[in-house]
Amino acid sequence: MDGLDLLKQHWNKDNNFPKVDKEQIKSMLYKSSSSIVKWIFIISVIELALGIVWGFVLPTEDRVHTSFYDIIYIVFSVVFYVVIGYFIYNFFASYRNIKNTTNTKILLETILNTRKHVNHYIQFNIYSIIFMFAFVTIDIMMTDLVDKSPGNIVFKVIFMVLFISLFCWLFILIVKVYYKILYRRLVRKLDKNYEELVRIEEES
Amino acid sequence: MINNLETEFVDLLEEYQNILHKICKLYAEDLEAHKDLFQEMVIQLWHSYPKFKGESKFSTWAYRVSLNTAISLYRTKKRRIATVELDHTLQNIRYEEYNDEQEEQLRFLYTAVRTLNDIEKALVYMYLEDKDYSEIAETLGISEVNARVKMNRIKTKLKSMLNQQGGI
Incomplete structure (x- = not known):
């Protein structure tokens, strides 16, 4: 007899589970869920909030700006908040689509898609921070380097380029480590199961 | 209204609880995990019960949601969550005997x-x-x-x- 058929024989007869009574079921209903989706939601909302907050907590500068700076800053701010609004809308729209009654593949897809919106949002924030940092640095150089000797200018430009590169590299490294620790652990199971379903469709 | 829904749900779940136990038996590695997963399944079923309109049998709906919970939603824990005390009830489930x-x-x-x-x-x-x-x-x-x-x-x-x- 096939191994699984032996198990099937036993399985059908195996109703020997002790009963969980009504009172126990009732008290379970209002326990807090510990599902992956709940954690993804909490972490995502914190990340979305941080993305908005960083724009407000950055120190304001008292120095004199070039008019070029003012124009770019206004355009950047408008684009930044419009894009953030778009990401937040997408996140909540796809979060609402997560339904544990759909088929497993769709359920996994919607959960992973919800998280993907947050990933794109974070990438956008990283590029925004790098852009603003580089932009402010260049603006400072443009205002400060006027009336400086050519040797001095070359030295400062090289110094600034190295400084910006180091800052970007460190920043991306920190974000990558954060993702490895937190995000990968959180969605590893979902990724694995989704890939298995895709593999079944491809291999057969 | 909520009380009626709750009573109805609890009655049905009590009757069909073996569906959940059987899924737990395949997915959980020990009694503690069985308790955790069982409770998470009950919570997930309860959350989506108001939208259950009886298009399928309760048992069919329940096993789908429970399987989805085991595959997609349940997080294996290193530290145990606070579960309803089921030790006496579940201690007879055989895992290795x-x-x-x-x-x-x-x-x-x-x-x-x-x-x-x-x-x-x-x-x-x-x-x-x-x-x-x-x-x-x-x-x-x-x-x-x-x-x-x-x-x-x-x-x-x-x-x-x-x-x-x-x-x-």
Whole structure:
């Protein structure tokens, strides 16, 4: 007899589970869920909030700006908040689509898609921070380097380029480590199961 | 209204709780995990119960949500969450206690099934529950042909695992 058929024989007869009574079921209903989706939601909302907050907590500068700076800053701010609004809308729209009654593949897809919106949002924030940092640095150089000797200018430009590169590299490294620790652990199971379903469709 | 819904749900779940226990038996590695997963399934079922309009049987709906919970939502914990006290109730569930030869074979089989991945376990569960391949395919979101092919591969895999152990 096939191994699984032996198990099937036993399985059908195996109703020997002790009963969980009504009172126990009732008290379970209002326990807090510990599902992956709940954690993804909490972490995502914190990340979305941080993305908005960083724009407000950055120190304001008292120095004199070039008019070029003012124009770019206004355009950047408008684009930044419009894009953030778009990401937040997408996140909540796809979060609402997560339904544990759909088929497993769709359920996994919607959960992973919800998280993907947050990933794109974070990438956008990283590029925004790098852009603003580089932009402010260049603006400072443009205002400060006027009336400086050519040797001095070359030295400062090289110094600034190295400084910006180091800052970007460190920043991306920190974000990558954060993702490895937190995000990968959180969605590893979902990724694995989704890939298995895709593999079944491809291999057969 | 909520009380009526709650009573109705609790009554149904009490009657069909073996569906959850059986899924737990395949996915949970020990009693603690069984309790955690059982509770998470109850919570997930309760959350989506107001939208259950009876298009399918309660049992069909319950096993789908419970399987989805085991595959997609349940997070294996290192530290245990606060679960409702079920120790007395569940202590008789057998995970490793088998006696005679056939029970020993069954122990091998359960151990082998628990080594499968989450999707393979879902296929095994539905196969053991005698679900037809169209339902298995629909539940997982794959084609019927592929569900059949995968099931055959799982059978072969289990057979070779058991042969290696000298089980059956």
